[in-house]
Amino acid sequence: MTIRRPEPSTVRWAMLVTLLFLWEFVPTTGLLPELFLPALSSTLKVLYHDWRTYFGALLVTLYEVGFAMLISCGGGILVGALIGGVMTLRNLLLPVFSSLYAVPIVILYPVFTAWFGVGSESKIAFAGIYAFFPVMLSTAAGIRTIEPHFILAARAMGATTPQLVTRVVIPASLPTVFAGLRLGGALTIIGVVVSEMLTSAAGIGYLVTLNRTILESSRVFAAILMILILAVAYFMFARALERRVVVWQAAGKQPQQARDTTATVPVTATA
Amino acid sequence: MQHVANLADRRPQPEETAIEVAGLSHVYDGPDGGVPALQDITMSVGSGRFIVVVGPSGCGKTSLLMMLAGLRAQSRGTITCYGRPIPDPDPKRVGVIFQEASLFPWLTAVENVEFPLSLRGDPKDERRRRSEAMLELVGLQGFGARYPHELSGGMKQRVSIARGLIQDPPVLLMDEPFAALDEQTRMTMGHELLRIWNATRKTVVFITHSLTEAVYLADEVLVMSARPGRIIDRIPITLPRPRTYEMMATDVFGKLRDRIWQQIRQVP
Protein backbone atom coordinates (compact mmCIF):
# COMPACT_ATOMS: atom_id res chain seq x y z
CA MET A 1 0.00 0.00 0.00
CA THR A 2 3.00 2.31 0.05
CA ILE A 3 3.34 2.81 -3.69
CA ARG A 4 0.25 4.45 -5.18
CA ARG A 5 -0.81 4.86 -8.72
CA PRO A 6 -1.79 8.43 -9.59
CA GLU A 7 -5.18 9.04 -8.00
CA PRO A 8 -8.02 8.94 -10.51
CA SER A 9 -9.03 12.37 -9.22
CA THR A 10 -5.60 13.76 -10.10
CA VAL A 11 -5.98 12.39 -13.61
CA ARG A 12 -9.44 13.91 -13.87
CA TRP A 13 -8.23 17.34 -12.80
CA ALA A 14 -5.32 17.20 -15.23
CA MET A 15 -7.72 16.36 -18.07
CA LEU A 16 -10.02 19.19 -17.06
CA VAL A 17 -7.23 21.75 -17.00
CA THR A 18 -6.01 20.58 -20.42
CA LEU A 19 -9.51 20.84 -21.81
CA LEU A 20 -10.02 24.36 -20.50
CA PHE A 21 -6.63 25.34 -21.87
CA LEU A 22 -7.53 24.03 -25.34
CA TRP A 23 -10.91 25.70 -25.17
CA GLU A 24 -9.26 29.07 -24.58
CA PHE A 25 -6.47 28.84 -27.12
CA VAL A 26 -7.72 26.77 -30.06
CA PRO A 27 -10.37 29.40 -31.07
CA THR A 28 -7.77 32.23 -30.95
CA THR A 29 -5.59 30.38 -33.48
CA GLY A 30 -8.35 30.74 -36.04
CA LEU A 31 -8.48 27.00 -36.67
CA LEU A 32 -12.15 27.02 -35.71
CA PRO A 33 -14.56 29.84 -36.48
CA GLU A 34 -15.81 31.71 -33.42
CA LEU A 35 -19.32 30.52 -34.25
CA PHE A 36 -18.38 26.86 -33.72
CA LEU A 37 -16.38 27.35 -30.58
CA PRO A 38 -16.07 30.72 -28.87
CA ALA A 39 -13.04 31.05 -26.60
CA LEU A 40 -13.46 30.21 -22.92
CA SER A 41 -12.83 33.84 -21.98
CA SER A 42 -15.65 35.22 -24.15
CA THR A 43 -17.96 32.52 -22.77
CA LEU A 44 -17.05 33.49 -19.22
CA LYS A 45 -17.52 37.16 -20.11
CA VAL A 46 -21.13 36.40 -21.07
CA LEU A 47 -21.66 34.62 -17.77
CA TYR A 48 -20.16 37.58 -15.92
CA HIS A 49 -22.23 40.29 -17.61
CA ASP A 50 -25.44 38.33 -17.77
CA TRP A 51 -25.21 36.49 -14.50
CA ARG A 52 -28.75 37.41 -13.51
CA THR A 53 -30.23 35.68 -16.54
CA TYR A 54 -28.04 32.63 -16.17
CA PHE A 55 -28.40 32.36 -12.43
CA GLY A 56 -32.16 32.67 -12.76
CA ALA A 57 -32.18 29.93 -15.39
CA LEU A 58 -29.99 27.76 -13.18
CA LEU A 59 -32.44 28.10 -10.31
CA VAL A 60 -35.30 26.99 -12.53
CA THR A 61 -33.31 24.01 -13.76
CA LEU A 62 -32.19 23.07 -10.24
CA TYR A 63 -35.76 23.25 -9.02
CA GLU A 64 -36.90 20.93 -11.78
CA VAL A 65 -33.98 18.54 -11.29
CA GLY A 66 -34.67 18.39 -7.56
CA PHE A 67 -38.29 17.39 -7.92
CA ALA A 68 -37.60 15.08 -10.85
CA MET A 69 -34.99 13.28 -8.73
CA LEU A 70 -37.62 12.58 -6.11
CA ILE A 71 -39.43 10.58 -8.77
CA SER A 72 -36.43 9.03 -10.51
CA CYS A 73 -34.09 8.31 -7.60
CA GLY A 74 -36.51 8.18 -4.71
CA GLY A 75 -39.19 6.27 -6.56
CA GLY A 76 -36.73 4.25 -8.63
CA ILE A 77 -34.75 3.00 -5.65
CA LEU A 78 -37.89 2.25 -3.64
CA VAL A 79 -39.71 0.40 -6.42
CA GLY A 80 -36.47 -1.29 -7.53
CA ALA A 81 -35.84 -2.56 -4.00
CA LEU A 82 -39.37 -3.92 -3.77
CA ILE A 83 -39.24 -5.57 -7.17
CA GLY A 84 -35.76 -6.96 -6.60
CA GLY A 85 -36.56 -8.19 -3.11
CA VAL A 86 -40.08 -9.60 -3.39
CA MET A 87 -40.24 -12.53 -5.75
CA THR A 88 -43.93 -12.33 -6.65
CA LEU A 89 -43.63 -8.64 -7.51
CA ARG A 90 -40.54 -9.39 -9.53
CA ASN A 91 -42.19 -12.09 -11.63
CA LEU A 92 -45.24 -9.91 -12.14
CA LEU A 93 -43.72 -6.52 -12.86
CA LEU A 94 -40.14 -6.90 -14.04
CA PRO A 95 -41.03 -8.07 -17.57
CA VAL A 96 -43.49 -5.18 -17.92
CA PHE A 97 -41.01 -2.58 -16.72
CA SER A 98 -38.18 -4.02 -18.79
CA SER A 99 -40.21 -3.70 -21.97
CA LEU A 100 -41.41 -0.21 -21.00
CA TYR A 101 -37.79 0.74 -20.58
CA ALA A 102 -37.19 -0.05 -24.24
CA VAL A 103 -39.62 2.70 -25.27
CA PRO A 104 -37.71 5.90 -26.11
CA ILE A 105 -39.61 8.06 -23.66
CA VAL A 106 -38.45 11.27 -25.29
CA ILE A 107 -41.01 10.76 -28.10
CA LEU A 108 -43.67 11.00 -25.42
CA TYR A 109 -42.52 14.45 -24.36
CA PRO A 110 -45.17 16.25 -26.48
CA VAL A 111 -47.77 14.24 -24.56
CA PHE A 112 -46.26 15.46 -21.32
CA THR A 113 -46.52 19.07 -22.42
CA ALA A 114 -50.11 18.49 -23.43
CA TRP A 115 -50.87 17.10 -19.98
CA PHE A 116 -48.75 19.34 -17.79
CA GLY A 117 -48.24 22.48 -19.87
CA VAL A 118 -44.95 24.01 -20.95
CA GLY A 119 -43.95 25.01 -17.41
CA SER A 120 -41.77 23.16 -14.94
CA GLU A 121 -44.34 20.43 -14.26
CA SER A 122 -43.86 18.79 -17.64
CA LYS A 123 -40.05 18.83 -17.21
CA ILE A 124 -40.29 17.30 -13.77
CA ALA A 125 -42.66 14.60 -14.97
CA PHE A 126 -40.67 13.84 -18.09
CA ALA A 127 -37.19 13.79 -16.51
CA GLY A 128 -38.47 11.93 -13.48
CA ILE A 129 -39.94 9.15 -15.58
CA TYR A 130 -37.07 9.19 -18.08
CA ALA A 131 -34.55 8.41 -15.32
CA PHE A 132 -36.90 6.29 -13.23
CA PHE A 133 -36.61 3.09 -15.27
CA PRO A 134 -32.82 2.75 -15.40
CA VAL A 135 -32.55 3.51 -11.67
CA MET A 136 -35.33 1.09 -10.83
CA LEU A 137 -33.90 -1.70 -12.99
CA SER A 138 -30.35 -1.29 -11.71
CA THR A 139 -31.57 -1.25 -8.11
CA ALA A 140 -33.66 -4.37 -8.68
CA ALA A 141 -30.65 -6.09 -10.25
CA GLY A 142 -28.42 -4.99 -7.36
CA ILE A 143 -30.78 -6.25 -4.67
CA ARG A 144 -30.92 -9.61 -6.35
CA THR A 145 -27.15 -9.95 -6.35
CA ILE A 146 -26.84 -9.65 -2.56
CA GLU A 147 -24.46 -12.38 -1.45
CA PRO A 148 -26.78 -15.26 -0.40
CA HIS A 149 -24.28 -16.24 2.27
CA PHE A 150 -24.98 -12.97 4.10
CA ILE A 151 -28.63 -13.90 4.44
CA LEU A 152 -27.83 -17.49 5.36
CA ALA A 153 -25.29 -16.46 7.99
CA ALA A 154 -27.67 -13.94 9.53
CA ARG A 155 -30.46 -16.49 9.67
CA ALA A 156 -28.12 -19.00 11.28
CA MET A 157 -27.30 -16.37 13.89
CA GLY A 158 -30.99 -16.05 14.68
CA ALA A 159 -31.98 -12.93 12.75
CA THR A 160 -35.73 -12.32 12.44
CA THR A 161 -37.14 -11.19 9.11
CA PRO A 162 -37.25 -7.47 10.08
CA GLN A 163 -33.68 -7.80 11.35
CA LEU A 164 -32.66 -9.41 8.06
CA VAL A 165 -34.02 -6.40 6.20
CA THR A 166 -32.57 -3.67 8.40
CA ARG A 167 -29.30 -5.28 9.40
CA VAL A 168 -28.35 -7.15 6.23
CA VAL A 169 -30.38 -6.35 3.13
CA ILE A 170 -30.26 -2.57 3.50
CA PRO A 171 -26.54 -2.24 4.25
CA ALA A 172 -25.71 -4.85 1.61
CA SER A 173 -27.62 -2.88 -1.01
CA LEU A 174 -26.10 0.51 -0.19
CA PRO A 175 -23.49 0.24 -2.97
CA THR A 176 -26.29 -0.43 -5.45
CA VAL A 177 -28.35 2.43 -4.09
CA PHE A 178 -25.45 4.81 -4.58
CA ALA A 179 -24.78 3.53 -8.07
CA GLY A 180 -28.47 4.22 -8.71
CA LEU A 181 -28.20 7.71 -7.26
CA ARG A 182 -25.26 8.59 -9.48
CA LEU A 183 -26.87 7.18 -12.60
CA GLY A 184 -30.29 8.60 -11.73
CA GLY A 185 -28.97 12.10 -11.04
CA ALA A 186 -27.06 12.22 -14.28
CA LEU A 187 -30.03 10.99 -16.31
CA THR A 188 -32.40 13.36 -14.53
CA ILE A 189 -30.21 16.33 -15.42
CA ILE A 190 -30.16 15.14 -19.02
CA GLY A 191 -33.95 14.72 -19.01
CA VAL A 192 -34.58 18.18 -17.61
CA VAL A 193 -32.18 19.95 -19.96
CA VAL A 194 -33.42 18.09 -23.02
CA SER A 195 -37.05 18.88 -22.24
CA GLU A 196 -36.15 22.52 -21.62
CA MET A 197 -34.45 22.58 -24.99
CA LEU A 198 -37.50 21.12 -26.71
CA THR A 199 -40.32 23.30 -25.42
CA SER A 200 -40.08 25.85 -22.66
CA ALA A 201 -39.67 29.43 -21.62
CA ALA A 202 -37.19 29.04 -18.79
CA GLY A 203 -34.18 27.09 -17.58
CA ILE A 204 -30.69 26.54 -18.91
CA GLY A 205 -31.84 24.25 -21.69
CA TYR A 206 -34.10 27.05 -22.87
CA LEU A 207 -31.13 29.45 -23.00
CA VAL A 208 -29.27 26.97 -25.21
CA THR A 209 -32.13 26.76 -27.73
CA LEU A 210 -32.92 30.48 -27.64
CA ASN A 211 -29.35 31.58 -28.33
CA ARG A 212 -28.68 28.88 -30.85
CA THR A 213 -31.51 30.13 -33.05
CA ILE A 214 -30.11 33.66 -32.98
CA LEU A 215 -26.55 32.40 -33.53
CA GLU A 216 -25.24 33.81 -30.25
CA SER A 217 -22.53 31.21 -29.96
CA SER A 218 -20.83 32.40 -26.78
CA ARG A 219 -24.22 32.59 -25.04
CA VAL A 220 -24.95 29.00 -26.09
CA PHE A 221 -21.62 27.87 -24.70
CA ALA A 222 -22.17 29.79 -21.49
CA ALA A 223 -25.31 27.72 -20.98
CA ILE A 224 -23.52 24.50 -21.92
CA LEU A 225 -20.76 25.33 -19.46
CA MET A 226 -23.32 25.73 -16.69
CA ILE A 227 -24.86 22.36 -17.49
CA LEU A 228 -21.42 20.75 -17.41
CA ILE A 229 -20.66 22.33 -14.07
CA LEU A 230 -24.01 21.20 -12.73
CA ALA A 231 -23.44 17.60 -13.87
CA VAL A 232 -19.89 17.45 -12.54
CA ALA A 233 -20.87 19.06 -9.23
CA TYR A 234 -23.64 16.52 -8.78
CA PHE A 235 -21.32 13.65 -9.57
CA MET A 236 -18.72 14.86 -7.10
CA PHE A 237 -21.33 15.37 -4.42
CA ALA A 238 -22.75 11.87 -4.91
CA ARG A 239 -19.26 10.36 -4.88
CA ALA A 240 -18.27 12.16 -1.70
CA LEU A 241 -21.44 11.02 0.02
CA GLU A 242 -20.86 7.47 -1.18
CA ARG A 243 -17.33 7.45 0.18
CA ARG A 244 -18.57 8.47 3.59
CA VAL A 245 -21.40 5.95 3.78
CA VAL A 246 -20.02 2.93 1.92
CA VAL A 247 -16.77 2.82 3.85
CA TRP A 248 -15.94 -0.76 2.97
CA GLN A 249 -15.81 -0.03 -0.74
CA ALA A 250 -13.58 3.01 -0.43
CA ALA A 251 -10.50 0.80 -0.27
CA GLY A 252 -11.42 -0.73 -3.60
CA LYS A 253 -12.26 -4.35 -2.82
CA GLN A 254 -15.53 -4.51 -4.73
CA PRO A 255 -16.13 -1.31 -6.62
CA GLN A 256 -16.34 -3.32 -9.85
CA GLN A 257 -19.46 -4.94 -8.49
CA ALA A 258 -21.18 -1.61 -8.04
CA ARG A 259 -19.97 -0.41 -11.40
CA ASP A 260 -21.20 -3.56 -13.09
CA THR A 261 -24.77 -3.02 -11.98
CA THR A 262 -24.83 0.38 -13.60
CA ALA A 263 -23.14 -1.00 -16.68
CA THR A 264 -25.95 -3.51 -17.22
CA VAL A 265 -28.27 -0.60 -17.95
CA PRO A 266 -27.48 0.92 -21.33
CA VAL A 267 -27.25 4.65 -20.87
CA THR A 268 -28.70 5.99 -24.07
CA ALA A 269 -28.44 9.68 -23.50
CA THR A 270 -30.69 11.72 -25.73
CA ALA A 271 -32.90 9.35 -27.64
CA MET B 1 -9.27 -15.40 28.82
CA GLN B 2 -11.77 -15.35 31.67
CA HIS B 3 -14.53 -16.25 29.28
CA VAL B 4 -12.73 -19.28 27.94
CA ALA B 5 -12.34 -20.64 31.43
CA ASN B 6 -16.10 -20.29 31.82
CA LEU B 7 -16.68 -22.31 28.70
CA ALA B 8 -14.35 -25.03 29.86
CA ASP B 9 -16.33 -25.41 33.09
CA ARG B 10 -19.38 -26.33 31.10
CA ARG B 11 -17.93 -29.40 29.48
CA PRO B 12 -20.79 -31.71 28.55
CA GLN B 13 -21.15 -35.25 29.81
CA PRO B 14 -19.33 -37.64 27.51
CA GLU B 15 -22.31 -40.03 27.16
CA GLU B 16 -24.71 -37.31 26.03
CA THR B 17 -25.80 -37.33 22.38
CA ALA B 18 -25.56 -33.96 20.68
CA ILE B 19 -26.99 -34.74 17.25
CA GLU B 20 -29.15 -37.65 16.20
CA VAL B 21 -30.04 -38.13 12.54
CA ALA B 22 -32.36 -40.96 11.48
CA GLY B 23 -33.37 -41.99 7.97
CA LEU B 24 -32.74 -38.57 6.51
CA SER B 25 -33.30 -38.18 2.78
CA HIS B 26 -33.60 -35.10 0.66
CA VAL B 27 -34.76 -34.43 -2.87
CA TYR B 28 -34.41 -30.98 -4.38
CA ASP B 29 -37.39 -29.89 -6.46
CA GLY B 30 -36.71 -29.89 -10.14
CA PRO B 31 -37.73 -31.35 -13.48
CA ASP B 32 -37.94 -35.17 -13.79
CA GLY B 33 -38.89 -35.68 -10.16
CA GLY B 34 -36.10 -33.50 -8.79
CA VAL B 35 -32.51 -34.03 -7.67
CA PRO B 36 -32.01 -36.69 -4.99
CA ALA B 37 -29.28 -35.16 -2.84
CA LEU B 38 -29.21 -37.25 0.32
CA GLN B 39 -30.33 -40.81 0.91
CA ASP B 40 -31.05 -42.50 4.21
CA ILE B 41 -28.49 -40.77 6.37
CA THR B 42 -28.34 -42.10 9.92
CA MET B 43 -25.78 -40.84 12.35
CA SER B 44 -25.31 -40.05 15.98
CA VAL B 45 -22.81 -37.53 17.25
CA GLY B 46 -21.74 -37.72 20.88
CA SER B 47 -21.42 -34.49 22.77
CA GLY B 48 -17.96 -32.96 22.56
CA ARG B 49 -16.91 -35.11 19.59
CA PHE B 50 -15.11 -33.82 16.50
CA ILE B 51 -16.72 -35.39 13.43
CA VAL B 52 -15.38 -34.80 9.93
CA VAL B 53 -17.49 -35.45 6.83
CA VAL B 54 -15.79 -36.11 3.50
CA GLY B 55 -17.19 -37.07 0.12
CA PRO B 56 -17.07 -36.24 -3.56
CA SER B 57 -18.14 -32.81 -4.72
CA GLY B 58 -21.90 -32.44 -5.03
CA CYS B 59 -22.68 -35.42 -2.78
CA GLY B 60 -24.80 -33.34 -0.43
CA LYS B 61 -22.45 -32.39 2.41
CA THR B 62 -23.49 -28.75 2.46
CA SER B 63 -27.15 -29.78 2.19
CA LEU B 64 -26.74 -32.04 5.23
CA LEU B 65 -25.11 -29.24 7.19
CA MET B 66 -27.89 -26.81 6.33
CA MET B 67 -30.42 -29.30 7.63
CA LEU B 68 -28.45 -29.87 10.84
CA ALA B 69 -28.47 -26.07 11.27
CA GLY B 70 -32.22 -25.76 10.70
CA LEU B 71 -31.58 -23.61 7.63
CA ARG B 72 -33.27 -26.03 5.25
CA ALA B 73 -36.02 -28.61 5.72
CA GLN B 74 -35.32 -32.23 4.77
CA SER B 75 -37.72 -34.25 2.64
CA ARG B 76 -37.75 -37.23 4.97
CA GLY B 77 -36.29 -38.43 8.25
CA THR B 78 -35.65 -36.77 11.58
CA ILE B 79 -32.94 -34.63 13.09
CA THR B 80 -32.73 -33.97 16.78
CA CYS B 81 -30.22 -31.75 18.49
CA TYR B 82 -29.97 -32.28 22.23
CA GLY B 83 -33.22 -34.19 22.14
CA ARG B 84 -35.29 -31.65 20.25
CA PRO B 85 -35.91 -31.21 16.52
CA ILE B 86 -34.41 -28.13 14.88
CA PRO B 87 -36.97 -26.83 12.37
CA ASP B 88 -35.48 -23.30 12.44
CA PRO B 89 -32.00 -21.99 13.11
CA ASP B 90 -31.32 -21.94 16.83
CA PRO B 91 -28.09 -20.10 17.63
CA LYS B 92 -28.34 -21.21 21.26
CA ARG B 93 -27.78 -24.78 20.16
CA VAL B 94 -25.97 -24.59 16.82
CA GLY B 95 -23.41 -22.17 15.38
CA VAL B 96 -22.51 -22.29 11.68
CA ILE B 97 -19.29 -21.30 9.95
CA PHE B 98 -19.45 -21.19 6.18
CA GLN B 99 -16.84 -21.76 3.52
CA GLU B 100 -17.23 -18.43 1.83
CA ALA B 101 -16.27 -15.66 4.14
CA SER B 102 -19.72 -14.56 5.12
CA LEU B 103 -18.48 -11.67 7.23
CA PHE B 104 -20.42 -8.49 6.61
CA PRO B 105 -18.14 -6.08 4.77
CA TRP B 106 -19.92 -3.05 6.27
CA LEU B 107 -18.98 -4.05 9.82
CA THR B 108 -15.57 -4.09 11.48
CA ALA B 109 -14.14 -7.34 12.82
CA VAL B 110 -15.37 -6.69 16.34
CA GLU B 111 -18.81 -5.61 15.10
CA ASN B 112 -19.03 -8.77 13.01
CA VAL B 113 -18.22 -10.94 16.00
CA GLU B 114 -20.77 -9.23 18.23
CA PHE B 115 -23.47 -9.26 15.52
CA PRO B 116 -25.28 -12.32 16.95
CA LEU B 117 -25.34 -10.66 20.39
CA SER B 118 -26.69 -7.41 18.97
CA LEU B 119 -29.47 -9.36 17.25
CA ARG B 120 -30.73 -10.53 20.58
CA GLY B 121 -30.29 -7.07 22.09
CA ASP B 122 -27.42 -7.57 24.54
CA PRO B 123 -26.15 -4.33 26.08
CA LYS B 124 -23.39 -2.68 24.09
CA ASP B 125 -20.62 -2.79 26.71
CA GLU B 126 -21.23 -6.41 27.48
CA ARG B 127 -21.19 -7.55 23.87
CA ARG B 128 -18.15 -5.47 23.02
CA ARG B 129 -16.27 -7.00 25.92
CA ARG B 130 -17.20 -10.55 24.92
CA SER B 131 -16.48 -9.87 21.27
CA GLU B 132 -13.01 -8.66 22.10
CA ALA B 133 -12.41 -11.69 24.31
CA MET B 134 -13.42 -13.92 21.38
CA LEU B 135 -11.04 -12.13 19.02
CA GLU B 136 -8.33 -12.73 21.58
CA LEU B 137 -9.21 -16.42 21.70
CA VAL B 138 -8.69 -16.73 17.94
CA GLY B 139 -5.46 -14.74 18.14
CA LEU B 140 -6.69 -11.47 16.68
CA GLN B 141 -6.35 -9.07 19.59
CA GLY B 142 -5.81 -5.56 18.28
CA PHE B 143 -7.51 -6.20 14.92
CA GLY B 144 -11.05 -5.46 16.05
CA ALA B 145 -11.32 -2.11 14.32
CA ARG B 146 -10.38 -3.48 10.90
CA TYR B 147 -12.88 -4.08 8.15
CA PRO B 148 -12.91 -7.55 6.54
CA HIS B 149 -11.27 -6.24 3.37
CA GLU B 150 -8.35 -5.14 5.51
CA LEU B 151 -7.77 -8.68 6.81
CA SER B 152 -6.06 -11.68 5.20
CA GLY B 153 -8.04 -14.81 4.27
CA GLY B 154 -6.86 -16.63 7.39
CA MET B 155 -7.73 -13.70 9.62
CA LYS B 156 -11.21 -13.49 8.11
CA GLN B 157 -11.78 -17.17 8.86
CA ARG B 158 -10.66 -16.56 12.44
CA VAL B 159 -13.20 -13.77 12.74
CA SER B 160 -15.85 -16.15 11.35
CA ILE B 161 -14.91 -18.72 13.95
CA ALA B 162 -15.05 -16.11 16.70
CA ARG B 163 -18.52 -15.11 15.48
CA GLY B 164 -19.59 -18.75 15.48
CA LEU B 165 -18.34 -19.21 19.03
CA ILE B 166 -19.64 -16.06 20.65
CA GLN B 167 -23.16 -17.26 21.37
CA ASP B 168 -21.49 -20.25 22.93
CA PRO B 169 -23.56 -22.92 21.19
CA PRO B 170 -22.70 -26.49 22.19
CA VAL B 171 -22.62 -27.51 18.51
CA LEU B 172 -20.46 -25.96 15.81
CA LEU B 173 -21.05 -26.81 12.14
CA MET B 174 -18.23 -25.91 9.76
CA ASP B 175 -18.53 -26.13 5.98
CA GLU B 176 -15.06 -26.27 4.44
CA PRO B 177 -14.00 -23.31 6.54
CA PHE B 178 -10.38 -23.41 5.40
CA ALA B 179 -10.90 -24.30 1.74
CA ALA B 180 -9.93 -20.85 0.48
CA LEU B 181 -6.66 -20.78 2.41
CA ASP B 182 -3.19 -21.81 1.31
CA GLU B 183 -1.85 -25.14 2.58
CA GLN B 184 0.34 -23.61 5.25
CA THR B 185 -2.29 -21.29 6.71
CA ARG B 186 -4.74 -24.14 6.51
CA MET B 187 -2.63 -26.43 8.68
CA THR B 188 -2.04 -23.65 11.20
CA MET B 189 -5.76 -22.88 11.31
CA GLY B 190 -6.57 -26.56 11.81
CA HIS B 191 -4.17 -26.66 14.72
CA GLU B 192 -5.69 -23.47 16.15
CA LEU B 193 -9.16 -24.93 15.81
CA LEU B 194 -8.12 -28.01 17.80
CA ARG B 195 -6.74 -25.73 20.49
CA ILE B 196 -10.02 -23.79 20.65
CA TRP B 197 -12.03 -26.99 20.56
CA ASN B 198 -9.97 -28.35 23.42
CA ALA B 199 -10.60 -25.18 25.40
CA THR B 200 -14.34 -25.05 24.70
CA ARG B 201 -15.25 -28.71 24.09
CA LYS B 202 -17.81 -27.99 21.43
CA THR B 203 -19.37 -30.73 19.39
CA VAL B 204 -18.00 -30.14 15.90
CA VAL B 205 -19.23 -31.35 12.52
CA PHE B 206 -16.60 -30.33 10.01
CA ILE B 207 -16.76 -30.73 6.23
CA THR B 208 -13.58 -30.86 4.19
CA HIS B 209 -12.12 -32.08 0.93
CA SER B 210 -8.67 -32.49 2.44
CA LEU B 211 -8.04 -36.03 3.62
CA THR B 212 -5.02 -34.93 5.63
CA GLU B 213 -7.12 -32.33 7.39
CA ALA B 214 -9.81 -34.94 8.01
CA VAL B 215 -7.47 -37.39 9.73
CA TYR B 216 -5.62 -34.66 11.58
CA LEU B 217 -8.74 -33.14 13.13
CA ALA B 218 -11.27 -35.93 13.57
CA ASP B 219 -12.40 -38.29 16.27
CA GLU B 220 -14.36 -39.98 13.52
CA VAL B 221 -14.50 -39.51 9.75
CA LEU B 222 -17.78 -40.10 7.92
CA VAL B 223 -17.30 -40.90 4.24
CA MET B 224 -20.15 -40.12 1.87
CA SER B 225 -20.88 -41.59 -1.55
CA ALA B 226 -21.46 -39.61 -4.71
CA ARG B 227 -24.95 -38.17 -5.15
CA PRO B 228 -27.34 -39.15 -3.74
CA GLY B 229 -25.13 -38.97 -0.66
CA ARG B 230 -25.13 -41.96 1.67
CA ILE B 231 -22.71 -42.66 4.48
CA ILE B 232 -20.54 -45.49 3.16
CA ASP B 233 -17.93 -45.65 5.91
CA ARG B 234 -17.33 -44.47 9.45
CA ILE B 235 -13.68 -44.43 10.37
CA PRO B 236 -12.68 -43.90 14.00
CA ILE B 237 -9.43 -41.95 14.19
CA THR B 238 -7.50 -43.50 17.02
CA LEU B 239 -4.53 -41.14 16.99
CA PRO B 240 -3.88 -39.73 20.46
CA ARG B 241 -4.57 -36.12 21.34
CA PRO B 242 -3.23 -33.51 21.31
CA ARG B 243 -2.46 -34.08 17.67
CA THR B 244 0.93 -32.95 16.41
CA TYR B 245 2.29 -32.20 12.96
CA GLU B 246 4.76 -35.08 13.38
CA MET B 247 1.87 -37.56 13.43
CA MET B 248 1.23 -36.85 9.77
CA ALA B 249 4.42 -38.65 8.84
CA THR B 250 3.46 -41.79 10.76
CA ASP B 251 2.29 -45.08 9.31
CA VAL B 252 -1.02 -45.02 11.14
CA PHE B 253 -1.83 -41.59 9.73
CA GLY B 254 -0.97 -42.70 6.20
CA LYS B 255 -3.05 -45.87 6.52
CA LEU B 256 -6.09 -43.95 7.75
CA ARG B 257 -5.82 -41.41 4.95
CA ASP B 258 -5.43 -44.24 2.47
CA ARG B 259 -8.56 -45.99 3.72
CA ILE B 260 -10.61 -42.84 3.16
CA TRP B 261 -9.09 -42.35 -0.26
CA GLN B 262 -9.98 -45.92 -1.28
CA GLN B 263 -13.57 -45.32 -0.19
CA ILE B 264 -13.95 -42.11 -2.12
CA ARG B 265 -12.15 -43.42 -5.17
CA GLN B 266 -14.25 -46.52 -5.67
CA VAL B 267 -17.29 -44.34 -6.02
CA PRO B 268 -18.07 -44.21 -9.75
Ligand SMILES: Nc1ncnc2c1ncn2[C@@H]1O[C@H](COP(=O)(O)OP(=O)(O)OP(=O)(O)O)[C@@H](O)[C@H]1O
Ligand atom coordinates in the same frame (compact mmCIF):
# COMPACT_ATOMS: atom_id res chain seq x y z
N1 LIG C 1 -30.94 -25.11 -3.60
C1 LIG C 1 -30.75 -26.17 -4.40
N2 LIG C 1 -31.66 -26.47 -5.36
C2 LIG C 1 -31.49 -27.54 -6.16
N3 LIG C 1 -30.44 -28.37 -6.10
C3 LIG C 1 -29.49 -28.12 -5.19
C4 LIG C 1 -29.60 -27.00 -4.29
N4 LIG C 1 -28.51 -26.99 -3.48
C5 LIG C 1 -27.77 -28.05 -3.86
N5 LIG C 1 -28.36 -28.74 -4.87
C6 LIG C 1 -27.85 -29.94 -5.52
O1 LIG C 1 -27.73 -30.94 -4.53
C7 LIG C 1 -26.50 -31.63 -4.68
C8 LIG C 1 -25.71 -31.55 -3.40
O2 LIG C 1 -25.28 -30.22 -3.20
P1 LIG C 1 -24.37 -29.80 -1.98
O3 LIG C 1 -24.06 -28.37 -2.11
O4 LIG C 1 -25.00 -30.25 -0.72
O5 LIG C 1 -23.06 -30.67 -2.27
P2 LIG C 1 -21.65 -30.66 -1.52
O6 LIG C 1 -21.37 -32.06 -1.11
O7 LIG C 1 -21.62 -29.63 -0.47
O8 LIG C 1 -20.67 -30.28 -2.70
P3 LIG C 1 -19.27 -29.51 -2.61
O9 LIG C 1 -18.30 -30.50 -2.07
O10 LIG C 1 -18.96 -29.19 -4.03
O11 LIG C 1 -19.47 -28.32 -1.76
C9 LIG C 1 -25.80 -31.03 -5.85
O12 LIG C 1 -25.99 -31.86 -6.96
C10 LIG C 1 -26.47 -29.72 -6.08
O13 LIG C 1 -26.52 -29.42 -7.45
Ligand SMILES: [Mg+2]
Ligand atom coordinates in the same frame (compact mmCIF):
# COMPACT_ATOMS: atom_id res chain seq x y z
MG1 LIG D 1 -20.51 -27.82 -0.17
